[in-house]
Amino acid sequence: MILEIDWGNSRIKWRLQGESGTLAAGADAGKDLETVSSSVQDALPAGVVPDTVRVASVRPAADEARLVQWAQSQWRLTPWFARSLAECAGVVSAYSRPGRLGVDRWLALLAARQVSREAAVIVQAGTALTADLLDERGVHRGGYIAPGWQTMRRALDVGTARVRSLQGPPERLQLAPANNTEGAVEAALSAMVVGFVQNACQQLERSSRLIVAGGDAGLIGTHFSQARLWQEIVLDGLAVAYRAETGA
Numbered sequence: 197m198i199l200e201i202d203w204g205n206s207r208i209k210w211r212l213q214g215e216s217g218t219l220a221a222g223a224d225a226g227k228d229l230e231t232v233s234s235s236v237q238d239a240l241p242a243g244v245v246p247d248t249v250r251v252a253s254v255r256p257a258a259d260e261a262r263l264v265q266w267a268q269s270q271w272r273l274t275p276w277f278a279r280s281l282a283e284c285a286g287v288v289s290a291y292s293r294p295g296r297l298g299v300d301r302w303l304a305l306l307a308a309r310q311v312s313r314e315a316a317v318i319v320q321a322g323t324a325l326t327a328d329l330l331d332e333r334g335v336h337r338g339g340y341i342a343p344g345w346q347t348m349r350r351a352l353d354v355g356t357a358r359v360r361s362l363q364g365p366p367e368r369l370q371l372a373p374a375n376n377t378e379g380a381v382e383a384a385l386s387a388m389v390v391g392f393v394q395n396a397c398q399q400l401e402r403s404s405r406l407i408v409a410g411g412d413a414g415l416i417g418t419h420f421s422q423a424r425l426w427q428e429i430v431l432d433g434l435a436v437a438y439r440a441e442t443g444a
C-alpha cells in the first residue's frame with residue numbers, strides 16, 4: 197500500500213493506494229505537521245502500514261524534515277519527496293532554475309501529459325492561483341502565480357480600514373458591478389479570476405484543454421464550460437514522477 201500526501205499551503209490532501217485503487221482518502225484544513233499526522237492517522241484503516249510514503253510538498257524544508265521523523269517513528273519508513281526537475285516523463289520545464297518551480301505545479305504538468313498529448317492550461321485555485329501552459333510536445337511554456345481568492349480578500353482586509361470582505365468559500369462568480377462592499381469585492385475577484393484564466397488560455401497558439409483543480413476550482417468551472425475538474429491531479433502526478441524516477 198502506498199500513502200500519497202499533497203501538502204499545500206493551507207490544506208493537506210492524502211490517499212492510500214492499494215493494487216485495486218484508492219482504499220482511503222482525506223483532506224484537512226491546516227498546514228502544520230499535526231494536521232498531516234492526525235488527518236492520516238485518524239482515517240487510516242486500523243492496522244494498516246503503508247509500504248511506501250510519497251509526498252508533494254510546498255512546505256519549508258524544516259516541515260519536510262519533521263514529516264520524515266514522523267514517518268520513521270510511525271512506520272520506520274523514509275518518505276520519498278517529489279522534486280521539480282528539468283525534464284521528466286515527457287515534460288520539459290520552462291524554468292531557468294527548474295528546482296524553483298512549485299512541485300504541485302510540476303506534478304500537475306506530468307499528470308496532464310500522461311493522459312493526453314493535447315496542449316493544456318492547468319489552473320490550480322488554492323491559497324495561490326496558478327496557471328501553467330503545456331504545449332503538445334510536452335514543453336512547459338511557463339506560468340503565472342497570483343494570490344488565491346481568500347488571500348486576495350485578506351490583503352484587502354489587512355491593507356484597508358473600511359473594506360471588510362466575506363468569510364468562507366466564495367459561493368458564485370458574479371461579474372456585474374455591486375452596490376455594497378462585500379459584493380464589490382466578490383465581483384472584482386470574480387473578474388480577476390476570469391480574466392486570469394482567459395489570458396492564460398489565449399497564450400497557446402493552438403486549442404488546448406483547460407484543467408482546473410484546488411479549493412476554488414468548482415467556481416471556475418461554472419464560467420468555463422470546457423474546464424475539466426481534476427482534483428487529484430497533484431496526487432496523480434506524484435505517481436507518474438515516482439514511476440519515472442524510481443522505475444517502480
Ligand SMILES: Nc1ncnc2c1ncn2[C@@H]1O[C@H](COP(=O)(O)OP(=O)(O)OP(=O)(O)O)[C@@H](O)[C@H]1O
Nearest residue numbers: 204205206207322323324344345346365410411412
Ligand atoms: N470549506 C472550505 N474552507 C476553506 N476554503 C475553502 C473551502 N472550500 C473552498 N475553499 C476555497 O479553497 C481555497 C484554498 O484552496 P485549497 O484548499 O486547494 O488550498 P491549498 O491546497 O492549501 O492551496 P495551495 O495548493 O495553493 O497550497 C480558498 O481560496 C477558498 O476560497
Ligand SMILES: CC(C)(CO)[C@@H](O)C(=O)NCCC(=O)O
Nearest residue numbers: 254296297298299300301324341
Ligand atoms: C505557487 C505555489 C504556492 C502554489 O501552490 C507553489 O507552487 C510554490 O510554492 N511555488 C514556488 C514558486 C514557483 O512555482 O515559482
